[in-house]
Amino acid sequence: xxxxxxxxxxxxxxxxxxxxxxxxxxxxxxxxxxxxxxxxxxxxxxxxxxxxxxxxxxxxxxxxxxxxxxxxxxxxxxxxxxxxxxxxxxxxxxxxxxxxxxxxxxxxxxxxxxxxxxxxxxxxxxxxxxxxxxxxxxxxxxxxxxxxxxxxxxxxxxxxxxxxxxxxxxxxxxxxxxxxxxxxxx
Numbered sequence: 001x002x003x004x005x006x007x008x009x010x011x012x013x014x015x016x017x018x019x020x021x022x023x024x025x026x027x028x029x030x031x032x033x034x035x036x037x038x039x040x041x042x043x044x045x046x047x048x049x050x051x052x053x054x055x056x057x058x059x060x061x062x063x064x065x066x067x068x069x070x071x072x073x074x075x076x077x078x079x080x081x082x083x084x085x086x087x088x089x090x091x092x093x094x095x096x097x098x099x100x101x102x103x104x105x106x107x108x109x110x111x112x113x114x115x116x117x118x119x120x121x122x123x124x125x126x127x128x129x130x131x132x133x134x135x136x137x138x139x140x141x142x143x144x145x146x147x148x149x150x151x152x153x154x155x156x157x158x159x160x161x162x163x164x165x166x167x168x169x170x171x172x173x174x175x176x177x178x179x180x181x182x183x184x185x186x
Contacts, residue, residue, distance in 0.1 A: 004068045008124040011117060012084065016071035016091070018060040025053045037075045037084035045107040048089050059094075068128070069095045069102070074121045076112065087112040090121055092129065100136030100176075102129055106152070118152040126156065130176055139173045141165060 004015035014020075014035060023031040032039045044053075048071075056071050074088040090106030104125060108118045129135045141164040142149040150160075150172075158172035165171070 004128075006072075006124045006128050008120050010076060011087075011120055011124065012075045012077060013121060013124050013128075014073045014075065015068040016056055016060070016073065016089075017067050018057065018064055020073070021053055021057045021060060021071070025050065025057065032086075035073055035075060035084070035086060037073075037086045039086050040109060040111070042109050042111065043086060045088055045109045047105070047107045066095060068092075072121075072125060074108070074117065076117065087117060088121065090125060092125075096132065096134050096136075100134055101139060102135055102137075103139050103141065104129075105140065106149075113148065118148075119155045122152060122156045126174060135176065137173055137175045139171055141169045141171050143168065144170055 003017070006013040020031065020034050023034055028039060052071075059070055060067060069092050071089055071091040073086055074090065075084040076087045077084050088106065088108035090104065093103040093105065096102050104122065106118055106122055106125075108121075126138050129138055138158075140153050140158060142153070150170075153172045154160075156174070157178065158174045159178075161171050161173050163169070163171065
């Protein structure tokens with residue numbers, strides 16, 4: 001399977017494959033080599049624990065062709081040295097539903113937060129999702145107290161819609177039509 005890569009202004013977003021996920025779990029040196037990036041000592045970011053990695057491994061063992069609909073790694077490229085450093089991860093909670101909805105999530109290492117990289121990564125992943133005609137809407141859920149996460153979604157043109165899937169969770173959405181209108185307005 002070909003490697004899925006999305007390039008933004010400052011980042012390279014690399015879709016997780018089974019090989020990469022297994023390396024993240026078992027062999028940090030191979031993980032670094034597969035991403036062609038240095039891995040900070042502070043890795044992993046919040047929400048990317050061993051349980052999450054095992055979940056992704058399980059999903060990709062069953063359906064390796066779904067790479068891209070699960071985790072992505074966010075690499076920051078140094079423009080002078082061309083070296084990359086792993087700064088975060090995100091992705092989707094699986095393929096689009098029958099009504100064209102995908103849910104996105106993300107996490108950036110603390111030392112790279114509040115620099116616009118989360119917003120840049122989310123915009124890149126949303127653009128990738130909307131290249132698939134079956135995707136009509138991207139949703140995201142967060143906690144009311146995570147103001148920085150909400151700001152990332154708002155800067156990425158998501159709209160707050162209220163209660164999420166569980167008590168105490170809030171939901172944002174971005175529709176294909178809204179995304180297309182943004183593209184023609186710029």
